[in-house]
Amino acid sequence: MQVLAGLGLGAALLVAGCGGGSVAAVPPATQGSFPHAGAEPAGEAGRTVVSGAPSFEDTMEFADAARWQASRWNNGGHFLNGWHPEQLAFHDGRLLITLEADTQSRSGMSCVSGEYRSLQRHGHGFYEARLMASGTPGTVTAFFLYTGPAEGTRHDEIDVEIKGDDPTRLHLNYWSDGVEHPSVVPLGFDASAAFHDYAFRWTATGIQWFVDGRLVHEESGARGPLPHLPGYLMLSLWGATGTGAWSSDYQVTDRPSQAAVERVRFEAEAAPAERLRLQAGLR
Numbered sequence: 001m002q003v004l005a006g007l008g009l010g011a012a013l014l015v016a017g018c019g020g021g022s023v024a025a026v027p028p029a030t031q032g033s034f035p036h037a038g039a040e041p042a043g044e045a046g047r048t049v050v051s052g053a054p055s056f057e058d059t060m061e062f063a064d065a066a067r068w069q070a071s072r073w074n075n076g077g078h079f080l081n082g083w084h085p086e087q088l089a090f091h092d093g094r095l096l097i098t099l100e101a102d103t104q105s106r107s108g109m110s111c112v113s114g115e116y117r118s119l120q121r122h123g124h125g126f127y128e129a130r131l132m133a134s135g136t137p138g139t140v141t142a143f144f145l146y147t148g149p150a151e152g153t154r155h156d157e158i159d160v161e162i163k164g165d166d167p168t169r170l171h172l173n174y175w176s177d178g179v180e181h182p183s184v185v186p187l188g189f190d191a192s193a194a195f196h197d198y199a200f201r202w203t204a205t206g207i208q209w210f211v212d213g214r215l216v217h218e219e220s221g222a223r224g225p226l227p228h229l230p231g232y233l234m235l236s237l238w239g240a241t242g243t244g245a246w247s248s249d250y251q252v253t254d255r256p257s258q259a260a261v262e263r264v265r266f267e268a269e270a271a272p273a274e275r276l277r278l279q280a281g282l283r
Contacts, residue, residue: 053120053230057265060095063088071115071236074107080138080239080250082107087114093262097237099139100256111252113237116261121147121230124269128199128210129160129235129261135192136257138250139164140238143198145231154178156227158207160198163240164257165248167192172200172209172217176225185209185216195262202227203269235261 058064070085081099084106089096099113106112122145133141141162148155157175167190173182189196199210207226208218219226237259239250 053118053122053266053268055125055266055268057263059093059263060090060261061093062090067119069117069119071117074109075238078240078243080109080241080252081111081113082109083115083236084112085114087112088116095235095261097235097259097261098256099134099136099237099239099250099258101252101254111239111250113239115234115236115238117235118233120232122233122266122268123230124203126199126201126265126267126269127158127233128197128263128265130195130197130263131235131259131261132193132195133162133167133191134164134237134257134259135167135190136164136250138240138248139257139259140240140247141191141259142234142236142238144234145202145227146234147229147231151232153229156229156231158200158202158227158231160200160209162191163247164192170198170209170211170216174207174219174227176227179224181219181223183217183219185211187211195260204228233264233266235264 056067058067063070070088071083072085074082082102086106087098087100089098095116097114097116100111102109102112127143127145129143131141131143141164142159144157144159144161146157147153148157155175155178157173157180159171159173159175161171161173163169163171168187170185170187170191171182172185173180175181187196197210197212199213201208201210204226206218206220209216237257239252239257240247241249243249
């Protein structure tokens with residue numbers, strides 16, 4: 001088992017983020033750490049983005065420091081836990097994310113968990129994660145795309161979330177300039193009992209969400225403008241607090257909670273001019 005010890009980063013500003021919580025900007029990484037989130041220049045708040053980072057597939061055999069970083073900071077807000085690299089581990093082709101009581105005072109919070117975050121921003125394309133969610137009440141297993149004030153941009157986000165309160169329901173959301181548009185989809189199975197594929201396709205004209213290859217929800221922008229800034233791709237498991245009816249509060253016990261990820265892939269959407277050239281067989 002490979003544990004991401006010693007790969008942490010310092011804490012900094014807190015801003016709004018996934019599920020109404022926050023994502024932190026970080027100072028430059030020290031030698032031997034994952035590169036920090038600010039390594040890529042911040043986008044411009046009014047810039048429409050078609051493509052960002054190139055396509056990839058990661059089978060989670062090991063920590064890929066060229067693509068990902070392990071978070072080490074506290075979000076605050078509705079996040080009861082802090083993030084620490086030792087809560088991420090690679091074993092038998094899976095990324096394991098563990099939320100538990102912070103008995104070693106590594107985060108300064110009552111509990112600690114892991115967040116795995118891309119180094120580059122990603123734009124329009126198809127995003128998929130094969131994962132098994134936590135079924136512990138008060139937990140949230142999250143696969144999402146985010147950018148916001150800590151990155152020097154407005155808040156745009158696309159979410160796939162499974163709450164431990166009821167892992168038979170999928171919580172989908174998109175944020176555009178800080179305004180959210182949530183939806184809930186029944187899964188027909190327990191997402192904490194087995195691995196399944198969760199995906200979304202983001203284009204200039206809409207967002208589609210898929211479960212095991214089946215379209216389950218789509219948005220055209222009729223409920224509000226779509227996101228248009230590239231975001232950082234993130235995987236996390238967190239404990240909720242003070243979210244009202246949205247989630248019960250996570251109860252810190254001596255029993256860890258865990259989510260697991262077997263694969264993440266991204267297929268970049270070609271820009272319109274590039275797509276036309278490819279269709280015409282031109283280079």
